[in-house]
Amino acid sequence: MDSALTLDHFLILSGLLFVIGLAGVLVRRNLIIIFMCLELMLSAANLTLVAFSRFNVQEGQPNYEGHVLLFFIITVAAAEVAVGLAIIVALFRSRETTDVGKLNTMRN
Amino acid sequence: MTFFFFIFAAMTLIGGIGVVVNRNPVSSAFSMIISFLGLAALFIQLDAYLVGILQILVYAGAIMVLFLFIIMLLDIPKAENKRFPVFTLGTSIVVVVSFATLIVTVITRSEVGSAKLPPIDPVKGTGNSDVHRIGELLFSTYWFPIQVVAVLLLVSTVGVVVLSKRELK
Known part of the structure; x- marks a missing residue:
């Protein structure tokens, strides 16, 4: 086992996490689970940002611009979750289901 | 590590x-x-x-x-x-x-x-922590995105209230 941590470790972990999220979005049929997997993919992108910021050291300090971008991503994700869950609740009220297979009104 | x-x-x-x-x-x-x-x-x-x-x-x-x-x-x-x-x-x-x-x-x-x-460099004193530096960046270089995010949060709050109303027409 390599003793020192490299950027590769973090990037591959982030890639795997993104792929797990993608698999969830493709395979699962429950709207709420799909939404959670979207959050997982966002978090994977966050890990990449932090890793690149930490490995880009200038004058003894990490590049904090990545952290700022991550701050904005977290805020937007929180707003997105609030609105998305409200839409899911409204959908559940009118259709009584959260199964994406049964939400096929626009197909016909 | x-x-x-x-x-x-x-x-x-x-x-x-x-x-x-x-x-x-x-x-x-x-x-x-x-x-x-x-x-x-x-x-x-x-x-x-x-x-x-x-x-x-x-x-x-x-x-x-x-x-x-x-x-x-x-x-x-x-x-x-x-x-x-x-x-x-x-x-x-x-x-x-x-x-x-x-x-x-x-x-x-x-x-x-x-x-x-x-x-x-290790953190020394108060002005050197990452919280301090991120805060400085947020309120100097990135002052406009912060305002936009504030508006976004307001809009999403209003949107959630509207969506959650009983009679959605």
Whole structure:
């Protein structure tokens, strides 16, 4: 086992996490689970940002611009979750289901 | 250092797999919390203390509580007892495996990724912490995006109230 941590470790972990999220979005049929997997993919992108910021050291300090971008991503994700869950609740009220297979009104 | 990285990486990945595999939505949500805690530990290992704490507070705290609240409110049955459609499952597996191979190949072949963790100056005094520096950046260089995000939060709050009204026409 390599003793020192490299950027590769973090990037591959982030890639795997993104792929797990993608698999969830493709395979699962429950709207709420799909939404959670979207959050997982966002978090994977966050890990990449932090890793690149930490490995880009200038004058003894990490590049904090990545952290700022991550701050904005977290805020937007929180707003997105609030609105998305409200839409899911409204959908559940009118259709009584959260199964994406049964939400096929626009197909016909 | 490396040991802890692998511990928390395993925690993150197992939590992520748990989200996809669990049939019960509540179990999925709890797996998600485990995954986010591991990710926060990784952030702190990367000397991103503010971001690690934010990850726990906002994601594991607020967002996942919201998810659990909605899951329990809607009383979703433990669905999907039937098998997944073979075609969907097969296509998904092909897409996912090829995408994972692509990512790992690209990352391992690039020169950038072999960089070792560079040392940074230790935090001394009060004006040197990452909270201080991020705050300075947010309110000097990035003052306009902060305003836009504030408006976004306001709009989403109003939007949620409108969406949650009983009579949605």
